[in-house]
Amino acid sequence: MSTYFNEMIERGAVRPPYARLQGWVDQMPAELRNLKQAEAEALFRRIGITFAVYGEGGDPDRLIPFDMFPRVFSAQEWFRLERGIKQRARALNAFLADVYDRGEIIRAGRIPGRLVYLNEAYEKAVAGIRPPKNVYSHIVGIDLVRTGPDEFFVLEDNCRTPSGVSYMLENREIMMRMFPELFSANRIQPVEAYPELLRRTLASVAPEKCTATEPNVVILTPGHFNSAYYEHSFLADMMGVELVEGQDLFVEGEFVWMRTTEGPRKVDVIYRRIDDAFLDPLCFRPDSMLGVPGLMDVYRSGGVSICSAPGAGVADDKAVYTFVPEMVRFYLGEEPILQNVPTWQCAKADECQYVMENLADLVVKEVHGSGGYGMLVGPKSTKEQIEAFRHKIEADPDNYIAQPTLALSTVPSFVEEGVAPRHVDLRPYCLVGERIELVPGGLTRVALREGSLVVNSSQGGGVKDTWVLAE
Amino acid sequence: MRLFVEHVTTYTYDQPVRGVVQSHRLLPTQCQNQLTHRWNVTVSDGMPGGSFRDGAGDTIQAWSVRGPVDRIEVRVTGEVTTTDQAGVLRGNREIIPPVAWLDETLPTRPDAALKELAAKAESPTALGLAHELSALIAGAIAYRPGATDAHTTAAEALALGEGVCQDHAHALIACARLRDLPARYVSGYLFTDSDGKPHEAAHAWAEVWIEGLGWVGFDPANACCPDERYIRLGCGMDATHAAPIRGTARGPGSESMEIAVAVAATQQ
């Protein structure tokens, strides 16, 4: 099938961003390639960047496969993407500020109230509370796919705590160590400023009660058993901030404090990598051992900032996703630069009927699912699998949405036989604080199995370094 | 009616704890139903934390106590003038829209019996439905202190056929939501029961959203709507969310709690 857009080769010719990579590949003998691949793996294992998948057996210290063939964007391509991503991040934050305030977009009839207020991720506890700078989602991860030279679609938004940014940074480090010549031959924009930008973003949303010139920022992790612990500790280290667990923090008076060897130290901004439900047993799940009792009261009375804000998840819900273009128009008065993938809600009878009739051509996902689990890729499934899924949808239609199977673009990748095109997606990380920032790059995930469209690492996906060329 | 309240909650720990953190919903709602003259909350050895008004209009005040400590007393005293608004909550400033109160939580999750009960009400109006449901629940769950505990769900109380005001409120909330009426749990104080005897504990009831009227209180336990005998403190999805005091202690000790509530009408 050649209906897929190949980002390197178009109609037999190498596209300009990849011009210098052709020679690089041609001149690399198979032995050297294997050597480099082994070297890369050893480096990854040595720094300990491994990935544990929840609910799967096997090695908890498994590596995500790293594909050395980079993915490249020209400066012009990125310019447009950047505008689209920032626009979307602004709209999502405006939406959150609105639904926790007067809910104008709902009053205006542009989004159904029940979809928002009865959403699992909507938190009554923060209604009427205005976070510093009115920012709710400080790190917006937007998953994009490409189907043609100028066609990008947003697959989903991640407004809570999108993970994977450590791969973006480490992939680049490793490529620079292994192929320094590539970096002198190509003018590749650096991504290494990300941790510093993240720290500045978080510091810029310090609470009103914080009088320190340098706010004390910490990262809150569920602990070292968490699959993303490596990323938490990596970011803390790169940002020069403490990595804390719930047990390291306590509430006293109007503030949150951390336990140090010198006594309690006030905490101003918490970049939390734990879910809302576990943040504070006094406010959410009473059985949470991961959180900090009383944290939400301190947050709501302006003693500490929590990033992302509790309740931010209501903006990245798969059912709310459909309305993001509407948010862009409503809040920003602009036309969306990035398109949504057309989506059918199985919760609606007529749309569900369409889905049932076209299961073989569609991708069906659970509304709250993630990690590529519980999803059906119609064209890649057997009749039996489709029928089994049909029963699941019938049993609980509200829980499913469907999208057309997109012709995901491909990028050449190193495979057993040499180099072959493999499908990719892209997750850039947009930072929202006093300013909106986006480092030129992101995490490219690649479906390493031939023909596969599922890029999730839990389903045999790998990662690539993502280049944005300077003009 | 001018009501005087004294409400003392004492926590004791069998071994000293490292520290205590509490979140209080202990201030009378700022609304037309009640006017607060004097209100004072103290926590022994307590440090006041932040204070704010939440999306339902409740004033939340945080407290903490630095350990080691083995006994904490929370004392509430105050005077409020109440007026009968026929159960309608008037003038409360809230940002959460009524539709958000249609969600269910664990204690208000309906089972088959609750669904059956909810389906029995036939009134064509929302207000009529709410009254009918309140009466049905009062009939189905007899008031008997000690029959249930703090963790009993609406479904369990209905199956048992007995319970206290918390169970009545949970059951009414579950049934109202089943009939697509937003409903919530309210905690507060009550001067005298329906038989005129002083009520010697904290009280709880339910509020149901009636389009055109607003939030209307229903107290199935006393087969009435809240009037001037009621003082409203705050609300939530269920008893846990609406609790006047939520708190936790750090340390291995086990906690015991004693509550004393007295509500009296003061001389005019």
Next chain:
Amino acid sequence: MLSRTADNLFWMARYMERAETAARLLDVGARIAMLPNSEQGYRNEWEALLHACGSYDAFMKKYGDPVQRNIESHLFFDRENPSSVVSCITQARENGRIVRTALTTQMWDALNSAFQEMRQIEREPRSDQSLSRLTDWTRRHCAMVRGAMDATHLRNDGWDFLNIGYYLERADSTARLLDVKYYVLLPHIDFVGSGLDNYQWRTLLRAMSLHRAFHWAYGGEITAKKIAHFLILNPQTPRGLSPCVEALNLHLDRLARYYRRPTRAQESARNMMARMYETSTESIFDEGLHEFLTRFIREVADLGARVHEAYLSGDVR
């Protein structure tokens, strides 16, 4: 630094030192077992070792027979024994993993490769592994972690907590080894000063890698008094009690200066040092070596508790 971070550094160091102690105990046992049977029929020196590490009851319950192979299993491989080499290295690596960013790359490399190689050893058939290879391996890796720490770690408060962990554990283990020699290994008071006695002392010195150092420092006959002086009072002995207490004082004083706040831990350490300076081998033997060591072990434990209370618990004000 976070109290939890300090706690993990402290325990990482303690577990590495404890792993080394387990290996040294195995060495002592193996050498003593090469002796011909003594007259009292107190043949099983291995049994004495179990007393030394305080796991006699647990061992007897699980293995019953104190033969070399079982002891090897117990002291090296057994994950149910919290003081086995495998348990200690696993724990140390876990402590290190939690505070990865507080360690240097070299330290983590040393710690992690010890762990990875250990998992390899666990997978190999037992018949391929001689006891001396296992103990050499352990000592080598403990030295590598320690060396990486000395060479690369920033001299900050973390460095002090690591060292406090190392020296507390070392003081405890040297005292225990010495105590075991005197009261358990030697079957009868008549043997004091005999050939058997000397052989046991030499074995103990070898196990602590101090055999040659002793001869350089003292020369001549090995006597109980010389050994006691060497292992307790001599400020030059690397694993001796006095240098451990000195090092503990050094690192605790650094902390007090760094944090501008002395605690009860400094007070305890200073008192221990003062007593050490005041005592002599004569007074130790007058008090009784066993009594002296028992008291010392208790003091070390108390100091550990005070360090925990002042720095690691997070409850300090």
